[in-house]
Amino acid sequence: RSNKPRKQLAPKNPNAKKFNSITTRRPQSLSSVSGGQATTYTRLPPRDDAFSDSITEIKLSDMAIPTLHQNKPSSGSIDKIEDDVASSSDEEDSGFDYGKFELFEINSDDEIDADEYEEDELVFENKGEDESGFEHKGEEQEGEEDEREKEKGVPAVMRCFDRAKIYVRSGDGGNGVVAFRREKFVPLGGPSGGDGGRGGNVYLEVDSSMNSLLPFRNSIHFRAGRGSHGQGSKMHGAKGEDAVVKVPPGTVVRAAGKDGVPGDILLELLHPGDRALLLPGGRGGRGNASFKSGANKVPRIAEDGEEGPEMWLELELKLVADIGIVGAPNAGKSTFLSVISAAQPNIANYPFTTLLPNLGVVSFDYDSSIVVADLPGLLEGAHRGFGLGHEFLRHTERCSALVHIVDGSSQQPDYEFDAVRLEIEMFSPELSEKPFIVAFNKMDLPEAFEKWESFQENLRSRGIEPFCISAINREGTRELINAAYELVRQRIEDAKEEIWRDPIQFSHVAEMVKKQRTAPINEFEITHDNTSDTWHIEGAGLQRFVQMTNWKYMDSDRRFQHVLEACGVNKTLIKRGVKEGDTVIIGEMEMVWHDSPTNSGPNRKLSTGSVKWADWK
Numbered sequence: 001r002s003n004k005p006r007k008q009l010a011p012k013n014p015n016a017k018k019f020n021s022i023t024t025r026r027p028q029s030l031s032s033v034s035g036g037q038a039t040t041y042t043r044l045p046p047r048d049d050a051f052s053d054s055i056t057e058i059k060l061s062d063m064a065i066p067t068l069h070q071n072k073p074s075s076g077s078i079d080k081i082e083d084d085v086a087s088s089s090d091e092e093d094s095g096f097d098y099g100k101f102e103l104f105e106i107n108s109d110d111e112i113d114a115d116e117y118e119e120d121e122l123v124f125e126n127k128g129e130d131e132s133g134f135e136h137k138g139e140e141q142e143g144e145e146d147e148r149e150k151e152k153g154v155p156a157v158m159r160c161f162d163r164a165k166i167y168v169r170s171g172d173g174g175n176g177v178v179a180f181r182r183e184k185f186v187p188l189g190g191p192s193g194g195d196g197g198r199g200g201n202v203y204l205e206v207d208s209s210m211n212s213l214l215p216f217r218n219s220i221h222f223r224a225g226r227g228s229h230g231q232g233s234k235m236h237g238a239k240g241e242d243a244v245v246k247v248p249p250g251t252v253v254r255a256a257g258k259d260g261v262p263g264d265i266l267l268e269l270l271h272p273g274d275r276a277l278l279l280p281g282g283r284g285g286r287g288n289a290s291f292k293s294g295a296n297k298v299p300r301i302a303e304d305g306e307e308g309p310e311m312w313l314e315l316e317l318k319l320v321a322d323i324g325i326v327g328a329p330n331a332g333k334s335t336f337l338s339v340i341s342a343a344q345p346n347i348a349n350y351p352f353t354t355l356l357p358n359l360g361v362v363s364f365d366y367d368s369s370i371v372v373a374d375l376p377g378l379l380e381g382a383h384r385g386f387g388l389g390h391e392f393l394r395h396t397e398r399c400s401a402l403v404h405i406v407d408g409s410s411q412q413p414d415y416e417f418d419a420v421r422l423e424i425e426m427f428s429p430e431l432s433e434k435p436f437i438v439a440f441n442k443m444d445l446p447e448a449f450e451k452w453e454s455f456q457e458n459l460r461s462r463g464i465e466p467f468c469i470s471a472i473n474r475e476g477t478r479e480l481i482n483a484a485y486e487l488v489r490q491r492i493e494d495a496k497e498e499i500w501r502d503p504i505q506f507s508h509v510a511e512m513v514k515k516q517r518t519a520p521i522n523e524f525e526i527t528h529d530n531t532s533d534t535w536h537i538e539g540a541g542l543q544r545f546v547q548m549t550n551w552k553y554m555d556s557d558r559r560f561q562h563v564l565e566a567c568g569v570n571k572t573l574i575k576r577g578v579k580e581g582d583t584v585i586i587g588e589m590e591m592v593w594h595d596s597p598t599n600s601g602p603n604r605k606l607s608t609g610s611v612k613w614a615d616w617k
């Protein structure tokens with residue numbers, strides 16, 4: 001039989017994990033000891049342990065960045081590493097270019113222009129730890145940054161306020177080991193290799209001190225730690241450290257979409273304390289102590305740890321406010337928020353003072369309070385992209401009511417009112433059906449005062465009773481917010497009568513992953529490529545089995561043959577006409593098929609039949 005190793009430059013399996021870089025893999029050539037069929041192993045995937053560091057939280061630093069940078073020019077070569085591949089692949093559809101972003105951050109020479117990045121301070125405030133020093137933008141990137149801002153029409157800080165795309169990966173399980181007990185007075189001590197530890201989980205958790213997704217501008221990779229490897233004396237490896245991704249309340253989590261089609265909603269993390277197990281870590285590989293059986297008392301076999309699943313997520317923040325303040329730019333929305341709550345938004349006499357929504361809490365008697373959001377001003381044509389406010393209208397989707405502030409001193413308050421209402425309708429009919437209150441502001445100014453009566457009449461004729469206020473003098477503001485509160489209260493009471501929703505299932509993604517993991521090993525599909533005489537065997541269970549098989553150990557081969565036999569792969573292949581020398585690919589593993597001389601008859605099972613292997617689990 002030929003043991004010639006085959007060279008293969010790219011993973012043949014399109015579903016194979018992207019980041020198993022080929023170059024880090026030591027090609028090994030082992031020939032099977034058994035007389036089974038698929039025997040010569042030509043390409044094996046020992047996992048490289050580059051990511052074995054335990055990672056707790058935001059950890060984009062370390063290895064990811066410099067390598068990403070280095071690797072950029074050599075695209076096209078197979079010498080890619082995880083992040084390079086991962087970040088360049090999924091980005092185009094998202095509208096964000098995080099890869100670039102990161103690249104900039106690396107180049108940073110830590111020259112921070114305090115004025116320029118004033119806004120960014122907001123980012124760091126929220127960060128639990130910013131250990132890496134990569135967060136600050138240097139000067140070089142500024143040019144490109146500007147360019148991009150022009151492209152998108154809105155400053156990056158606004159784009160990243162409520163949207164982010166992140167990468168999460170749970171930890172791989174630790175490997176099991178082969179060891180035997182050797183003690184002076186214990187002859188034949190038996191197998192004592194411990195199991196590897198479980199990989200760390202990835203959790204998403206609401207952090208109520210956060211109010212934007214801006215921190216994800218800087219850190220988008222979250223990896224849980226790998227489980228430690230097992231050791232002799234039946235010592236099991238420690239569990240890998242969990243990664244906890246903190247998000248602000250009101251975050252909607254989607255699987256990253258493709259080609260502009262948003263992915264499925266996985267989770268909604270609305271309230272402080274919400275915590276979801278997203279990706280469970282990989283199972284630790286079993287050590288040889290676990291493989292001991294009556295028929296095989298000296299098992300020379302241990303499993304590798306299971307790889308932790310990975311995924312790209314799209315986060316979207318929808319503020320959890322009870323009331324949204326809407327209105328044209330410069331109407332006095334922020335002023336109103338500042339007088340009813342302790343919030344101190346920027347107020348100035350020019351349009352678009354408010355670039356990002358502000359939140360304020362208004363307390364009422366009996367311990368009740370509501371959250372009020374002040375949104376950037378809405379212009380006519382906002383739904384076509386004019387101005388800024390439209391970007392943020394979706395934050396009002398969760399509001400119970402709107403307060404619509406009209407600038408009484410404007411030329412035509414009636415017209416302004418209609419224009420903003422129209423924008424709201426254009427944005428979403430659902431939003432326009434929310435209860436709202438109209439407030440005619442700046443009554444202290446004579447030009448506003450003059451227009452009040454006609455404005456009031458006009459609205460009354462349409463069945464709306466407007467309020468008049470002078471936000472700056474705090475006149476009429478209390479009545480206005482009380483009325484708004486009344487709307488919220490009603491709404492809450494109405495909602496109580498609605499049928500109770502099912503309690504939110506925070507672990508359903510993890511359940512899905514777990515279910516996938518338990519995919520039976522005998523469910524697979526075989527496709528045959530005539531031109532290259534290649535057989536692809538696809539099946540989640542089998543692929544997982546291959547991934548966890550550690551070929552270093554003698555008995556691994558036998559067990560592998562045994563499993564192929566037992567789950568029917570060999571039989572199916574023979575039935576479909578596999579020939580001597582054909583390539584058989586399962587997951588990342590490539591084999592050459594050999595017809596053994598004892599192909600038919602009971603002899604086929606000779607190699608494995610006598611041993612009972614521990615169950616695959």
Ligand SMILES: Nc1nc2c(ncn2[C@@H]2O[C@H](COP(=O)(O)OP(=O)(O)OP(=O)(O)O)[C@@H](O)[C@H]2O)c(=O)[nH]1
Nearest residue numbers: 329330331332333334335349352353354377471472
């Ligand atoms: N005279 C008077 N001026 C007011 C009143 N309320 C707000 N202003 C002024 O109107 C200007 C705009 O106020 P803001 O509260 O920043 O308006 P805004 O609606 O938040 O504006 P944008 O955030 O730019 O959309 C400021 O100069 C305020 O001082 C009021 O009741 N009377």
Ligand SMILES: [Mg+2]
Nearest residue numbers: 333334353354
């Ligand atoms: Mg404002």
